Amino acid sequence: MKKNKQAQKIVFKSEKDVPLMPMSIGTMLHNKTGVWRNIKPVIDLDNCIQCGICWKFCPDVSIFVEDEWPVVDYVYCKGCGICAEECPTKCIAMVEEEK
Amino acid sequence: MKKNKQAQKIVFKSEKDVPLMPMSIGTMLHNKTGVWRNIKPVIDLDNCIQCGICWKFCPDVSIFVEDEWPVVDYVYCKGCGICAEECPTKCIAMVEEEK
Amino acid sequence: MKKVIMGNHALSYGAMLGRAQVISAYPITPQTQVVELLSEMCADKTLDAKFIKVESEHSAMAACLGASLAGARTFTATSSQGLTLMHELLHWASGGRLPVVMGNINRAMAPGWSIWSDQNDSLSQRDTGWIQFYCCSNQEVLDTVIQAFKVSEKLLIPSMVVLDAFSLSHTYEVVDVPEQEKVDAYLPPFKPQIKITPDEPHAFGGLTSPEHYFELRYKLQKDMEKAPALIEETGKEYEKMFGRYLGLVDEYCCDDADIILITSGTVGSTARVAAEELRQEGIRAGNLRIKAFRPFPFETVRNIVKGAEKIAVVDRNISYGHHGMFYEEVKSALYGHNDSLPVFGFIAGLGGRDITPSTFKEITNYALKKKKPEEEIIWIGVKR
Amino acid sequence: MKKVIMGNHALSYGAMLGRAQVISAYPITPQTQVVELLSEMCADKTLDAKFIKVESEHSAMAACLGASLAGARTFTATSSQGLTLMHELLHWASGGRLPVVMGNINRAMAPGWSIWSDQNDSLSQRDTGWIQFYCCSNQEVLDTVIQAFKVSEKLLIPSMVVLDAFSLSHTYEVVDVPEQEKVDAYLPPFKPQIKITPDEPHAFGGLTSPEHYFELRYKLQKDMEKAPALIEETGKEYEKMFGRYLGLVDEYCCDDADIILITSGTVGSTARVAAEELRQEGIRAGNLRIKAFRPFPFETVRNIVKGAEKIAVVDRNISYGHHGMFYEEVKSALYGHNDSLPVFGFIAGLGGRDITPSTFKEITNYALKKKKPEEEIIWIGVKR
Amino acid sequence: MKKEKKMKLSLPEEELMNSGHLACQGCGATLAMRYVLKALGQKVALCIPACCWSVIDGPFPYSSLDVPIFHCAFETAAVSASGVKAGLEMVGDTETTVVAWAGDGGTFDIGIQALSGVAERNDDIIYVCYDNEAYMNTGIQRSSATPYGAWTTTTPVKHFKDRPKKDMEAIMAAHRIPYIATASIGYPEDLFRKTKKAKEIKGTRFLHIYAPCPTGWKSRPEDTIKLARMVVQNATFPLYEIEWGEKYTLNIKLKEKKPIADYLKIQGRFRHLTEKEIASMQEEVDKKWQRLLSLVNSK
Amino acid sequence: MKKEKKMKLSLPEEELMNSGHLACQGCGATLAMRYVLKALGQKVALCIPACCWSVIDGPFPYSSLDVPIFHCAFETAAVSASGVKAGLEMVGDTETTVVAWAGDGGTFDIGIQALSGVAERNDDIIYVCYDNEAYMNTGIQRSSATPYGAWTTTTPVKHFKDRPKKDMEAIMAAHRIPYIATASIGYPEDLFRKTKKAKEIKGTRFLHIYAPCPTGWKSRPEDTIKLARMVVQNATFPLYEIEWGEKYTLNIKLKEKKPIADYLKIQGRFRHLTEKEIASMQEEVDKKWQRLLSLVNSK
Amino acid sequence: MIEIRFHGRGGQGTVVASKILADAISKEGNYVQAYPEFGVERRGAPVFAFIRIDNKPIYDKSRIYNPDHVIVVDPTLIEAIDITEGLKEGGHIIVNSEKKPEELKFPKKFKVATINATEIAVKHKLGTLAAPIVNTAIVGAVVKILKLAKIESVLEAVQEGVPVKPKDNAAAAKEAYEKS
Amino acid sequence: MIEIRFHGRGGQGTVVASKILADAISKEGNYVQAYPEFGVERRGAPVFAFIRIDNKPIYDKSRIYNPDHVIVVDPTLIEAIDITEGLKEGGHIIVNSEKKPEELKFPKKFKVATINATEIAVKHKLGTLAAPIVNTAIVGAVVKILKLAKIESVLEAVQEGVPVKPKDNAAAAKEAYEKS
Numbered sequence A, B: 001m002k003k004n005k006q007a008q009k010i011v012f013k014s015e016k017d018v019p020l021m022p023m024s025i026g027t028m029l030h031n032k033t034g035v036w037r038n039i040k041p042v043i044d045l046d047n048c049i050q051c052g053i054c055w056k057f058c059p060d061v062s063i064f065v066e067d068e069w070p071v072v073d074y075v076y077c078k079g080c081g082i083c084a085e086e087c088p089t090k091c092i093a094m095v096e097e098e099k
Numbered sequence C, D: 001m002k003k004v005i006m007g008n009h010a011l012s013y014g015a016m017l018g019r020a021q022v023i024s025a026y027p028i029t030p031q032t033q034v035v036e037l038l039s040e041m042c043a044d045k046t047l048d049a050k051f052i053k054v055e056s057e058h059s060a061m062a063a064c065l066g067a068s069l070a071g072a073r074t075f076t077a078t079s080s081q082g083l084t085l086m087h088e089l090l091h092w093a094s095g096g097r098l099p100v101v102m103g104n105i106n107r108a109m110a111p112g113w114s115i116w117s118d119q120n121d122s123l124s125q126r127d128t129g130w131i132q133f134y135c136c137s138n139q140e141v142l143d144t145v146i147q148a149f150k151v152s153e154k155l156l157i158p159s160m161v162v163l164d165a166f167s168l169s170h171t172y173e174v175v176d177v178p179e180q181e182k183v184d185a186y187l188p189p190f191k192p193q194i195k196i197t198p199d200e201p202h203a204f205g206g207l208t209s210p211e212h213y214f215e216l217r218y219k220l221q222k223d224m225e226k227a228p229a230l231i232e233e234t235g236k237e238y239e240k241m242f243g244r245y246l247g248l249v250d251e252y253c254c255d256d257a258d259i260i261l262i263t264s265g266t267v268g269s270t271a272r273v274a275a276e277e278l279r280q281e282g283i284r285a286g287n288l289r290i291k292a293f294r295p296f297p298f299e300t301v302r303n304i305v306k307g308a309e310k311i312a313v314v315d316r317n318i319s320y321g322h323h324g325m326f327y328e329e330v331k332s333a334l335y336g337h338n339d340s341l342p343v344f345g346f347i348a349g350l351g352g353r354d355i356t357p358s359t360f361k362e363i364t365n366y367a368l369k370k371k372k373p374e375e376e377i378i379w380i381g382v383k384r
Numbered sequence E, F: 001m002k003k004e005k006k007m008k009l010s011l012p013e014e015e016l017m018n019s020g021h022l023a024c025q026g027c028g029a030t031l032a033m034r035y036v037l038k039a040l041g042q043k044v045a046l047c048i049p050a051c052c053w054s055v056i057d058g059p060f061p062y063s064s065l066d067v068p069i070f071h072c073a074f075e076t077a078a079v080s081a082s083g084v085k086a087g088l089e090m091v092g093d094t095e096t097t098v099v100a101w102a103g104d105g106g107t108f109d110i111g112i113q114a115l116s117g118v119a120e121r122n123d124d125i126i127y128v129c130y131d132n133e134a135y136m137n138t139g140i141q142r143s144s145a146t147p148y149g150a151w152t153t154t155t156p157v158k159h160f161k162d163r164p165k166k167d168m169e170a171i172m173a174a175h176r177i178p179y180i181a182t183a184s185i186g187y188p189e190d191l192f193r194k195t196k197k198a199k200e201i202k203g204t205r206f207l208h209i210y211a212p213c214p215t216g217w218k219s220r221p222e223d224t225i226k227l228a229r230m231v232v233q234n235a236t237f238p239l240y241e242i243e244w245g246e247k248y249t250l251n252i253k254l255k256e257k258k259p260i261a262d263y264l265k266i267q268g269r270f271r272h273l274t275e276k277e278i279a280s281m282q283e284e285v286d287k288k289w290q291r292l293l294s295l296v297n298s299k
Numbered sequence G, H: 001m002i003e004i005r006f007h008g009r010g011g012q013g014t015v016v017a018s019k020i021l022a023d024a025i026s027k028e029g030n031y032v033q034a035y036p037e038f039g040v041e042r043r044g045a046p047v048f049a050f051i052r053i054d055n056k057p058i059y060d061k062s063r064i065y066n067p068d069h070v071i072v073v074d075p076t077l078i079e080a081i082d083i084t085e086g087l088k089e090g091g092h093i094i095v096n097s098e099k100k101p102e103e104l105k106f107p108k109k110f111k112v113a114t115i116n117a118t119e120i121a122v123k124h125k126l127g128t129l130a131a132p133i134v135n136t137a138i139v140g141a142v143v144k145i146l147k148l149a150k151i152e153s154v155l156e157a158v159q160e161g162v163p164v165k166p167k168d169n170a171a172a173a174k175e176a177y178e179k180s
Ligand SMILES: Cc1ncc(C[n+]2csc(CCOP(=O)(O)OP(=O)(O)O)c2C)c(N)n1
Pocket: D026, D027, D028, D029, D057, D081, D082, D085, E029, E050, E051, E052, E053, E074, E075, E102, E103, E104, E105, E106, E107, E132, E133, E134, E135, E136, E137, E138, E143
């Protein structure tokens, strides 16, 4: 289950809108890091044993659990390949993105 | 045997005489620390066993060896009393200075 | 209550009456008595504060910044080498809008080691975004610390309360120590709207791109520019409650002065004696002691010097390769406003060389003799 | 030999050709390439130097001071947070008369973290007694490092060679890298008369009482005052040998200018483009790029602006609570010399906000419209 | 395809770190944060000095974390945290766990003084060092955590790092603080447990987390976890705890200690090493391992 | 009265320290310098940060020593020495021994970072810490070398120092430098030997010299040497050497370990301690002593 | 003055490409100024590089907002960001792509060219298909299409400025030059 | 305005003496300024302290060069340094000494007084003969001789300002006052 957060860019039109100190008022979810990806993980659920290892090791919090199955969030997945590498049944394939 | 060094104050009359950086060009021997003393060590050479302990432990380098005997340099001795305290034969007495 | 206390203890009392909540400091001559007394106050609970006894001034300031961001009122004190060791973090305090109050004892910079007064330590922090007050008596030190908390917390800009080594820090004077309740009435608790807390998680001070940085710093300067009026206002309020006015400058007989001595710190106090004596000798001298050097009190200075014939700025400091810093800044303030007024720049008393009433007489005589300054810097008291 | 190199490598080449003997530095964006290249040069013996890879900038400067006192030619490079972390030791270098040469990449001060250019880091070191050069091209960076060794070692005063983050540090330009033999002919080895050695034991920097301190610092300032002439002289000598003149300022069409833009660093280079364009539009603009900011080139600036109608000083920096620092210092220099000349103070480009030729046109138009400055500071480019 | 089975999650599902952050592909430091926050929960305040994490988190006005952060000066992580802790207590918040979160450079080098001071006073903070064995944020320069033999941009191949990695655990142990632990992102459950344990202790706690960096190590992003396991298996970075500087506990006992060569080979930063150099490095690891075992076994 | 006997001098007679210096009466730090210089001889350069010795030496334009001194910034002793060493080598002097000479504050606290850096690089200097267990030059404030229980002006009697003395030897040992030794001015010959030994080694060498301070300890000036012996005899400050961070050698073996009470009693700074507090301090000393013995005996 | 913008990803050597190009151009006596995006580069994340070319000294140190041409090192970026931002009318867009220019569907006001630099790179053993090192091939194509320099200058610049596999890189540049 | 200089040795409490005196004087509504020598004090080494007294605020913060009076806390200093330096003609020299004023052989232009403060201190168990703590006794004598304050003010100042043995110190001050 993914948190539902705002993924908006924040624009300050005037200095009046800028806070006194540089401080965060939003998340980085507007930064769709999926575009960084060269190759993408595709999970073959038939061979998935629901071990949760791919979920656990994703540095980009881009595998979430939906109805007890792992799902890749392609909006953010950077394509590092850790999930595929660590999957004990090798059921995740890293597939080239079309260009 | 005491080193023979100049014990003079250095006076700069003009900025022209002052070196570029603050650096020493003389010793502290002009600073006759004997005046700091309240009580003074007096060595009773009759009981002295020439062990060199007073010489060794003087923080003010104020006991020197002359003809194989310890001699107090009253110009600098501050009267700390270490020599008297450490002397194994207790042949050094700390005597009050006259005021 | 009247007490005979040293300037350093005036700082400690100021912090105590101001109810500093977190103190972090590191000892350095001639500041040590400040922290020693505060240590005792914390140990015997006269003051309910956490005292973080750090391993360097750099960490002292860092601890204050953290505590301030958490919403606590913070205080530290230092001098010379310690102050300059904090330099990076002084920029941090102002840029982070953290209203730390710091006492600094003016001491000359090494090498050679000096423990004596001059202003190069604090004045070389003039570009770090701190409010700076220069004091001339122990009473002023104590009062100013309390006022500084108020001003700083209102503007979210840190303040430095500066006093001279020995001639204030170690000098005992009679000081009226105000009552706690009255101080509490003057100075409400620090309650920042935004602070670090898990209840409202913000990240403070993250990477700030060219898109945003400029506006943040613009706001800092704009708030800095509010300080002169606020210092006047809080100074008058202080006067109402405690009978002592705390303003941007201290003026003595400038109205009808032919020559105004512009001074700061204890030097400014001694200058007043000289001005009094000069007046007795028939010379209409005035003394303008600048108390709030940052922000520079442009308007006030311009107004006060308006009628004068000549100005002599006396600096116990120097920006090597330029001039005395008060001299430089006074000229910068007057440029385009009062251009025909001859302003002379004197440097005296670096590294603790004494400045006496007769030093000022020498200065006055020099300035009165010349039509306008013939030297970029006029050195007073150098052995030649 | 012509090479396309980045500004940071121009610094490294300058240090290499200058035959720095001891290097100590710590990485910081946007300076890292300086140390990376020097590391390689030391590893493959292109440069016969000891590189002390310290754990902080503070230690980097301390190591340089020790090595310099031992009589070695020393070099370091840093930026912003690193430079300000050295602050205490910058005072040390000048007071100890140790001619360290340092590259500094101008980067805005945190918080928030910025890696982009403005001058507050180096300009807030203006009171530390260092000579400061501001460069506008990679060629100038390389040449200036070599000249800085010469000037510093002659006067026994340290020098800072300053360049803008990215727009110089990371920008590749064609640079004529001079031959080693020619550089050797220009720059003799560093052979200080006095240094730390057991053969002639001196204690350096001991406690210095009010009896002596003043004279030492007087001498520092007097030697600082020799720098302008020396920079001109060594700059001409450099021109003779290498065909490139290195002086206090860089002047473009100021002779007949109605308005002179006073600028520094790469901003000064861009200003020149604007001035050229303005002239094509019929506005007689000039550009005075100040290269040696410390010591401030009083005479040169006064002479150049003599005939102008108006001056616009453009600062990519600010002394919070005063003005832009070039603005402040230019006014200080002109006060009493050219009082009727209106000098406008603009602030632009803090934290890396870009400054383009049209920024200068905006500035020029503003200044031409007004009779004299109506605001203490004129902000250009703030989102409002 | 719907099986009845539940996904096995060995760690709590709640995330305090969000996607969209600026870490490189396969960044180990990021996982370190993810796990530590899972263990600490939301009542936490972080002090992060300059390091990759000051970039990863995202620029103003954004942040990737759901906990507050003080982005502090590089050399001040530990004492900034002490300051925050003292400040929070004085304004009535005694519960929040204050954490200094720094890279190895910010810990082993420029931040060691502030850290040593905090430890000496036993200030009540958790100090986490995520260790990627060089200054990565500035582009891979040597730190004193860089292992012997490694290439970095300031230790070029011709003059690679020729001093061993600083023994930070021993240094911290000398400060006699209540809790020290090493951990690796290759063993998240172990790291989770240690963080939980640290949370319950008062005083200065030090966690040293091994966090591979594909960018700086010239390794493949997908090897990040593998490296983080190998380093433990070959005893280059053993997992252990130290209480009050005295009581050593080994957490991952090694039935068979793996040779380091395999581990070195998949990292570009070690590519230049000769067999001989590797052999002598292996010897060093063996010696250090013996030393650790004897500390574990004493008392 | 003229006997035939010669004065027995257990140390070389030549002095490189002159009278007239500004130390207080009975100052131990002064003796430390006298002995170390006797061992090192004239081919030496000192880096002295802010500490009592920056005053003791005498003001500009004087010095009490016949060797050159760089009076350097407080926090820079170690790295200033590295700089001087590198500089000397580059100008052709490879012989001079460069010595950083600092107090405990300049070593344990504000100088520890530079020192740690120097040790990590194994820079070729001798670092001497003369330990008077507080900031004396500024008037007796706590340092992290101040022992548990002691009064200082920043640890008032009502809140005396409540953390143990930092274990600097263990910290330095963790850096695996070639030589570490403790010494006391109460044992000048031992100190002399260790200094000589250090002089012959290349790399970072660390000497920690116990140097009582009557002014700061509120002890009688004449008790300085006695205290410097007692502290060794009661194992509060044992004399030992460590090579490469591993090989421990105990120099003064104790037949009978003295109780600490006698030692504490003659120092004003401990006057406020109760019997109970003293007993628990004794326990700590015993434990530390056992720990040391086990290090000495391992291998 | 000619102003060019490069689009690539962190780790692909986009900055190096601009640097080699600058090198090559300067060899023919022109003035150049090349600079990266002023930011924090991350492997995989979109990055920029810029270059100014003139036959007289270049004093303008401000950023480039309206490039004459745009080079796209990584074609996936076309989807991710607006690579035509600020591009002058009539400017070239040179894309590393296996596609034909028409297929890329850029507005008509731009001149589009493609070069299959990835293929060339892989052929010369410069990286892998997933992570090809295409910068030298790109430069080869660019100098030809924009007529910025002779191939000899590029080859020289590659030999001097590329430490790893200089020969293969030179060959790739040459092949791209010839194919463009 | 009255200006006074104290001579003592580091560790003897000379500065404290000046501070107590300042305290006592301020209690009677006068303005005071007391400060130590600006230097590095060492046990045993000669030190100074200064005090300015006036019935209006004291603005002069410069050092005292020509004191009206001089107080010598430690008589051995008379040999060591010139304690009359800068002393105004007609000024008092008050010495802690068992001797009679005449025996001290100061120039006639000064008024000399002695007080055996050491004896008084030791009698009241304030330190030992070798290291007596004489500051309160000295102050007692000084206020009497120079007519600076009432003894009551001194006693109050001692009670408040001396943490160790305040009673004995007060008694010593009183005795010295009476004997002077
Ligand atoms: C005083 C100071 N010096 C240098 C820097 C530049 N700097 C920022 S991050 C960094 C490297 C951090 O390395 P590390 O702590 O190991 O964290 P990593 O980047 O590897 O995650 C450096 C040198 C700085 N910000 N402040």
